[in-house]
Amino acid sequence: xxxxxxxxxxxxxxxxxxxxxxxxxxxxxxxxxxxxxxxxxxxxxxxxxxxxxxxxxxxxxxxxxxxxxxxxxxxxxxxxxxxxxxxxxxxxxxxxxxxxxxxxxxxxxxxxxxxxxxxxxxxxxxxxxxxxxxxxxxxxxxxxxxxxxxxxxxxxxxxxxxxxxxxxxxxxxxxxxxxxxxxxxxxxxxxxxxxxxxxxxxxxxxxxxxxxxxxxxxxxxxxxxxxxxxxxxxxxxxxxxxxxxxxxxxxxxxxxxxxxxxxxxxxxxxxxxxxxxxxxxxxxxxxxxxxxxxxxxxxxxxxxxxxxxxxxxxxxxxxxxxxxxxxxxxxxxxxxxxxxxxxxxxxxxxxxxxxxxxxxxxxxxxxxxxxxxxxxxxxxxxxxxxxxxxxxxxxxxxxxxxxxxxxxxxxxxxxxxxxxxxxxxxxxxxxxxxxxxxxxxxxxxxxxxxxxxxxxxxxxxxxxxxxxxxxxxxxxxxxxxxxxxxxxxxxxxxxxxxxxxxxxxxxxxxxxxxxxxxxxxxxxxxxxxxxxxxxxxxxxxxxxxxxxxxxxxxxxxxxxxxxxxxxxxxxxxxxxxxxxxxxxxxxxxxxxxxxxxxxxxxxxxxxxxxxxxxxxxxxxxxxxxxxxxxxxxxxxxxxxxxxxxxxxxxxxxxxxxxxxxxxxxxxxxxxxxxxxxxxxxxxxxxxxxxxxxxxxxxxxxxxxxxxxxxxxxxxxxxxxxxxxxxxxxxxxxxxxxxxxxxxxxxxxxxxxxxxxxxxxxxxxxxxxxxxxxxxxxxxxxxxxxxxxxxxxxxxxxxxxxxxxxxxxxxxxxxxxxxxxxxxxxxxxxxxxxxxxxxxxxxxxxxxxxxxxxxxxxxxxxxxxxxxxxxxxxxxxxxxxxxxxxxxxxxxxxxxxxxxxxxxxxxxxxxxxxxxxxxxxxxxxxxxxxxxxxxx
Numbered sequence: 001x002x003x004x005x006x007x008x009x010x011x012x013x014x015x016x017x018x019x020x021x022x023x024x025x026x027x028x029x030x031x032x033x034x035x036x037x038x039x040x041x042x043x044x045x046x047x048x049x050x051x052x053x054x055x056x057x058x059x060x061x062x063x064x065x066x067x068x069x070x071x072x073x074x075x076x077x078x079x080x081x082x083x084x085x086x087x088x089x090x091x092x093x094x095x096x097x098x099x100x101x102x103x104x105x106x107x108x109x110x111x112x113x114x115x116x117x118x119x120x121x122x123x124x125x126x127x128x129x130x131x132x133x134x135x136x137x138x139x140x141x142x143x144x145x146x147x148x149x150x151x152x153x154x155x156x157x158x159x160x161x162x163x164x165x166x167x168x169x170x171x172x173x174x175x176x177x178x179x180x181x182x183x184x185x186x187x188x189x190x191x192x193x194x195x196x197x198x199x200x201x202x203x204x205x206x207x208x209x210x211x212x213x214x215x216x217x218x219x220x221x222x223x224x225x226x227x228x229x230x231x232x233x234x235x236x237x238x239x240x241x242x243x244x245x246x247x248x249x250x251x252x253x254x255x256x257x258x259x260x261x262x263x264x265x266x267x268x269x270x271x272x273x274x275x276x277x278x279x280x281x282x283x284x285x286x287x288x289x290x291x292x293x294x295x296x297x298x299x300x301x302x303x304x305x306x307x308x309x310x311x312x313x314x315x316x317x318x319x320x321x322x323x324x325x326x327x328x329x330x331x332x333x334x335x336x337x338x339x340x341x342x343x344x345x346x347x348x349x350x351x352x353x354x355x356x357x358x359x360x361x362x363x364x365x366x367x368x369x370x371x372x373x374x375x376x377x378x379x380x381x382x383x384x385x386x387x388x389x390x391x392x393x394x395x396x397x398x399x400x401x402x403x404x405x406x407x408x409x410x411x412x413x414x415x416x417x418x419x420x421x422x423x424x425x426x427x428x429x430x431x432x433x434x435x436x437x438x439x440x441x442x443x444x445x446x447x448x449x450x451x452x453x454x455x456x457x458x459x460x461x462x463x464x465x466x467x468x469x470x471x472x473x474x475x476x477x478x479x480x481x482x483x484x485x486x487x488x489x490x491x492x493x494x495x496x497x498x499x500x501x502x503x504x505x506x507x508x509x510x511x512x513x514x515x516x517x518x519x520x521x522x523x524x525x526x527x528x529x530x531x532x533x534x535x536x537x538x539x540x541x542x543x544x545x546x547x548x549x550x551x552x553x554x555x556x557x558x559x560x561x562x563x564x565x566x567x568x569x570x571x572x573x574x575x576x577x578x579x580x581x582x583x584x585x586x587x588x589x590x591x592x593x594x595x596x597x598x599x600x601x602x603x604x605x606x607x608x609x610x611x612x613x614x615x616x617x618x619x620x621x622x623x624x625x626x627x628x629x630x631x632x633x634x635x636x637x638x639x640x641x642x643x644x645x646x647x648x649x650x651x652x653x654x655x656x657x658x659x660x661x662x663x664x665x666x667x668x669x670x671x672x673x674x675x676x677x678x679x680x681x682x683x684x685x686x687x688x689x690x691x692x693x694x695x696x697x698x699x700x701x702x703x704x705x706x707x708x709x710x711x712x713x714x715x716x717x718x719x720x721x722x723x724x725x726x727x728x729x730x731x732x733x734x735x736x737x738x739x740x741x742x743x744x745x746x747x748x749x750x751x752x753x754x755x756x757x758x759x760x761x762x763x764x765x766x767x768x769x770x771x772x773x774x775x776x777x778x779x780x781x782x783x784x785x786x787x788x789x790x791x792x793x794x795x796x797x798x799x800x801x802x803x804x805x806x807x808x809x810x811x812x813x814x815x816x817x818x819x820x821x822x823x824x825x826x827x828x829x830x831x832x833x834x835x836x837x838x839x840x841x842x843x844x845x846x847x848x849x850x851x852x853x854x855x856x857x858x859x860x861x862x863x864x865x866x867x868x869x870x871x872x873x874x875x876x877x878x879x880x881x882x883x884x885x886x887x888x889x890x891x892x893x894x895x896x897x898x899x900x901x902x903x904x905x906x907x908x909x910x911x912x913x914x915x916x917x918x919x920x921x922x923x924x925x926x927x928x929x930x931x932x933x934x935x
Contacts (some may be wrong), residue, residue, distance in 0.1 A: 046147055050101055054112065056142075057099040058151035060092055060119070062160045062218070064251050067096030070180065070215040072207055075123045076100070076107060076139075079116045089123065094179055094213075102149070112149045119154060121218045122204040135220045159246040161217040164235045165193055165208040166257045167230060167237070172210040192231050193258065197224045200710040201736035201745060208256070221248035223701075225709045228256045234259050236307040238294055243707050245739040263305040264330060267338045268318065274343060276302055279320035285312045308332045349431040351394045353404060355387055356420055356439045361412065361448065363389070369408040369419055376401040376424070382755040401426050404435050410492030413444035413510070416471045450515035452490050452508070453601030454482040458557060458625035459526040459565045469768055470495045470503065479552065487517070487632075494520055498553075500569040500592070526565035527590050532577055534602045534651075535677060538562050544577045546590070583652045604651040607672075608678040609644055612686040623663035625717070625731065625748060627687050633658055633671070637837050638723070644684075663751040664688050666719055691749040693782045698741040699771075699790055704761060704770070709738045709770070713744060713757035718776055718814060721754055724806055724838030727820035730756065743790075752778045754811065758821070759790065769793040769823045774810050792825025795854040799862070800824075802871055804834045808843075826850035833870055841868050 031038045046055065056076060060068040068074075068339050072091040085107040088268055090098040102108075109115060117139040135158060143150045173181040181188065193208040195215075199222040208228065222658035223245045228235040237258040246252045260580065275659050278299065283306045285294040293312060298304070308314050308330055315329045316337060323341040330337045353371065362368050373383035373394050383394045396402060405421030420437040427433065456465055461486040469480040471492040480488060496503040507521040530544040540582045544564035549572040557564050566575070568590045575598045576585040584600055611627060626643035632657040642650060654677045660669045664687040673681060674862035701708060714730040721729075724850070734745040747753070771793045777786065787884035806815035809830040818824065818831075826848045833842040848855050857865070865871035 020690055022431075029610050050147065052147065054102040054147055054149050055099060056088065056102050056149045056151065057097070058142075058154050059465050060096045060098065060154050060156060060218070062216070062251065063155060063157050063249055064160065066160055066162070066216060066251050066634050067094075067832050068092055068156065068216050068218050069094045069096050069212060070209060071217060071232055073204055074098070074218070075120045076102070077118055077120065078102070079118060080107060080109075087123075090119075093677045115139075115142075115149075117142075117151070119156070121156075121158070121220070122202075129616040143488055150247065155217055157249065159219050159221050159248055160251040161197075161224075161244065161254055162251055163195060163206070163208055163215045163217065163254045163256060164211050165213075165215075165228075166255065167191060167193065167210045167345075168258060168260045170210050172213050180209055185409065193228055194231060195226060195228045195254070195256070197226050199224050199610065199736040199738075201734060219246055221738060222246060223709065223739055226736075228258075230258050236263060236296075238309075243709055247739050260310055261307040262332070263307045264334055265308050265336045266304040266316065266318075267336060268302060268304075268320070268341055269338065270323070270341045271343055274322065274341075276320050276323070276341065279304070279318055281306065281316065283307075283316045285309050287312055305316070306330065306337065308334060317675060348398055348429045349396050349427045349433070351396060351402070351404070351425065351427070352432070352434045353390060353392045354434065354436045355406060356437055357389050358410075358419070359440060359443055360920045361443060362409065362419070369406050372403075372405050372407055374403045396427055399428050404437070406437055406440075407491075408489070409440075409443070410471075411448045411450075413449070413493055413508075415444075415493065415495065420590045430830055440698075443690050445510050446516045447511040447516065449511045449518050452488040452494075452520050453517050454484055454486055454488050455483055455521040456524065457522075457526045458555065458567045460523070461557060461560060461565060463524070463567070464556040465497075465524075465553070465567075466555075467497050469497055469506075470795055488520060490520075493518075497522070498551075498569065500571060502592075524567040525593075526595055527568055527592070528566040528573075528575060528588065528596050528598060530559075530564040530566065530575060530577055530598045530600070532559075532563060532579065532600045532605060534579070534606070535679075538602075539579060542577055542579045545574065546588075547574045547576070549573055549587070579604075580649055580651050602651075602771065603654060603676055603677060605654055605674045606649065607652050607674065608647075608649045608681045610647055610681060610683045611644065612684060624690070624692070624746060625751075627662060627690070628684060629660050629662060631658045631660065632656075637839075651713060659684065660719070661685075661687055662717060663690060664747045688750065693749055693779050693784065695744040695777065695779055696738060696741060696745050696783065696785045697755075697788045698785055699788050701739070701741060703790075704759060705763075708759070708761070711742055711757050711759045713742065713772070715747070715753040715755050715777075718752040718754050718811075721811070721814040721816065724804070724815055724832070724834045724840070725817065727817045729817075747777070747779045749779045749781075752776055754814065754816070755788075755818070758793070758823075769795075771821070771823060771825055773825070774816055776811065791826055792850070793821070794826055794848050794850070794852045795823055796821075797854060797856040799857055799871060799874070803865070804838070804870075806832045806834065808832050824848050824855055826852075833865060833868075835868075835870060841870060 024354070031040065047343070058282040060071075060074070061070055069092055072089075074090040074092070075087055076090055077087040079085070086102055086105060088100045088102045090100050091099045116729055118136040119139055121135050137154065137156050139151050139154060143152065153845055170191045170853065173188070175181050181190070188207075188209060191210065194205055195208050195217075196203060196205045197217070197219070199220070206215055208215050212230050220902045223243060225243050226241065230241040237260055240256050240258065244252060244254055248862075266281065268279070270276060278301050280297060280299045281304050283295075284292050286292055293309075306314055306316055310332055313329050313331055315327065317325060318339055318341070319325045324344050324916045326339045326341060328337055328339060343880055346895065351373065353373075355369070355371065358368050368388055371383060371385055371387045371392055372381070373396070374381055375396075375398070377400055402425050404423045404425060406419040407417050409419040410417030419440050423435060423437060425433060425435055457463060464484075465480070465482040467480065468477040469490070470477050471490070471494055478491075480490065480494070482488065493508050494506045496505045504522065504524070509518050510519075511518060532539040532542050540559060541560045542559050542564070543556065544559070544566065545554060546566045546568045547554045548568055551569060551571075553569055555566045555568055557566060564577075570590050570592045573588055573590050574585055574586050576583050577600050579602070582604070584602065586598060586600070588598055589595055590596060609628075618730075626645050628644040629640055630642040630644065631638040632641045638658060654672060654675050656675065657672045658669065660666075668685045668687070669913070674680070705846065713733050713735050715733050716730040733747065736743045744755075753776070754774055755772070755777050756774045759770040761768045761770065769792070770790045773789045773791060775786070775788060801821060805818045807818055807825065807829055808815055810816045815832060827850065828845065828847045830843065830845050832840050833844070844861050845865070846858060846861065857871075862871060862874070866873050
């Protein structure tokens with residue numbers, strides 16, 4: 001490395017040929033022998049390596065006494081007033097030691113004794129949540145030696161996952177003393193694996209090394225889903241997945257054994273004279289009919305290999321340019337897999353298109369022009385490739401008429417960007433036709449344009465215009481957005497915009513120098529004038545737009561002098577005015593040559609809400625409730641209209657409203673009557689700060705199996721369930737899995753909530769949904785523990801989905817909505833069936849057997865619901881779809897029934913194509929595992 005006196009890196013090219021490296025003064029003077037430059041042993045001090053940068057060191061030890069060894073995901077952050085002013089990532093060695101530079105800046109205190117330093121188990125732990133769940137460890141006062149800041153032994157709690165990784169056929173790279181050949185500065189040059197962990201709240205990862213090296217991963221107590229993948233390509237080691245439970249204060253061993261699977265060669269035979277250049281080989285290992293175990297894709301040149309697995313079928317698909325895709329399969333007993341590639345269908349006819357000589361300014365481009373062949377009856381693009389001068393062979397897929405043209409001249413003013421053409425040609429089966437494009441004339445513009453700027457106005461005022469723009473006679477149209485003064489994205493000079501059955505020409509300036517931005521100019525006549533009055537008084541600050549009902553055109557502008565002037569093509573249109581974020585619309589008829597006046601006379605009341613105190617709510621990944629909700633009162637019903645997060649101004653229709661706090665004292669709720677239409681300021685009672693706590697739901701996790709990982713949990717304020725409300729009133733809440741249950745994160749304190757949830761499991765060929773028995777929860781402190789109960793849900797009959805139904809016996813005094821659940825709670829229960837507006841129509845007790853696979857609406861109840869017109873009468877021929885076990889399954893309709901066979905030497909069994917390739921193929925060497933979603 002050669003640096004100048006300012007520290008900038010230079011090279012010999014900067015210095016010149018007359019000065020040799022032996023003549024350069026520097027920190028280290030090398031010995032030179034021929035073309036060998038030998039720096040020998042170099043000892044550098046702190047200043048030479050780091051300058052004025054701090055170096056932080058220490059050793060991380062778990063509460064069990066075990067060092068946090070070979071772990072490279074930790075983060076040390078220095079905080080000031082709650083914000084990070086400097087941070088660094090740490091890698092520990094086999095004894096848990098670390099050293100890393102901490103970059104200095106003006107916000108970092110000069111005295112490390114004043115640092116508020118914290119250690120996090122990952123950068124995600126800090127950046128996702130800076131609260132207690134960020135898992136920080138406050139560091140004590142360090143020892144400072146020069147610019148070295150030593151935190152000594154750092155004791156951490158939580159859990160340790162100790163991972164030993166066996167990689168068959170791969171040995172670790174060790175130093176003579178047996179230590180791993182790894183450092184913070186050089187990393188590790190041997191083969192490694194990556195382990196990814198998730199507790200449902202945030203993800204983290206770690207680099208793994210071959211046994212006997214072990215990696216200890218520092219984690220909060222939890223239940224973690226993991227996935228391990230060996231780095232590198234050329235051989236195949238399967239992804240290892242599972243779930244591990246890591247209790248607080250314990251060291252849990254995890255041994256990952258990567259077993260190399262046997263691979264067999266993939267032979268690709270081609271027709272004589274054809275070679276395979278680059279191909280994409282995709283394979284998936286399948287058990288039975290539809291369970292995909294592994295999936296991988298590789299794009300490269302032959303030769304290829306694919307793995308085979310005990311008890312599995314490897315299904316293979318090959319896609320190569322110039323050849324039709326082929327599929328086949330292999331099992332562990334096969335020695336190779338052979339595909340006979342066939343040339344891709346070239347089409348029923350061939351066009352040999354002669355591209356004329358290009359003007360020099362265009363020919364000098366790396367990819368000068370764009371050859372376009374379009375089928376006229378379907379507008380389908382047959383060819384669209386960059387070309388140069390010469391003959392280009394284009395196969396066409398069917399007989400018919402085609403349009404051939406050469407594009408790419410838009411920057412030089414060729415109308416529509418068309419350099420030559422269009423030429424229309426009619427093709428019959430078997431034709432081999434020559435198409436000669438006419439010679440290209442000189443560029444209309446002497447210089448290349450750098451783009452376009454909109455100067456389109458309406459009656460001299462700023463507008464935004466969304467419309468179709470013609471880009472040349474016969475060359476078609478494209479959608480464009482013209483905003484006065486802003487750049488346009490156009491591929492060719494625009495010619496005109498449509499105006500009903502007429503066109504309005506556009507004006508484009510000619511560039512005077514290369515790269516000049518051109519102005520697309522047009523002055524549109526005003527055809528609509530919009531004015532707004534609210535409670536009889538003119539409004540001067542608003543925005544209005546007009547949208548063509550039967551077309552594409554839309555124009556928007558802001559008010560000036562109390563009016564908005566708009567343009568639109570003649571015909572029916574919708575005029576919309578936007579005031580304080582509220583939209584009001586009206587249909588009008590637009591005429592060419594005349595001005596239509598549109599007046600909005602609004603009765604809306606302007607209400608300014610002052611929340612008082614801090615308006616903000618803390619960062620959270622959960623659905624945190626707003627401080628206040630606003631409900632419109634009508635007879636005995638109330639409809640939620642607004643959420644108030646901050647001081648806010650609303651336009652509200654005259655009427656009666658109820659304002660309800662989402663947390664704090666429910667008695668603060670009050671009624672607001674604005675029926676008199678008078679504007680006002682409403683000062684809301686100040687709510688206590690929103691405090692968010694974690695709550696642990698404890699239950700017997702063993703009933704869900706070792707692979708169970710997490711659940712879907714939602715909450716709703718109990719005060720809302722005293723009346724019939726939609727299921728959408730429940731809010732999703734963030735969770736993380738823990739060894740003895742689930743931890744709810746960011747639960748608002750002081751509010752009585754109803755908690756509900758579900759777990760979906762797959763047990764063999766049977767699907768199960770488990771329901772959390774709803775309960776009331778009011779949190780007052782961090783880390784509260786609640787014992788809860790889960791029951792297996794009983795699948796609903798399809799007819800249940802027509803109903804708005806509530807359970808009134810689960811939670812006395814509350815109506816718990818059931819209409820958005822797949823399953824019912826087992827046991828005896830009282831249900832309320834509601835009609836429009838949530839009004840109770842039918843109330844009935846039912847008994848749902850706990851061991852039932854599904855539950856139909858009882859005949860007597862069904863008759864009552866049909867009589868009350870809550871349920872459509874059942875037709876005799878109606879037969880609901882069932883699962884293989886006979887249970888009604890409305891969530892997973894049957895997939896396509898088509899099947900395909902491979903074209904290799906071995907023919908796979910018939911399988912539905914939607915299962916064969918379950919997602920789009922991916923690039924390069926990316927590997928992944930597909931699996932059915934766990935509960």
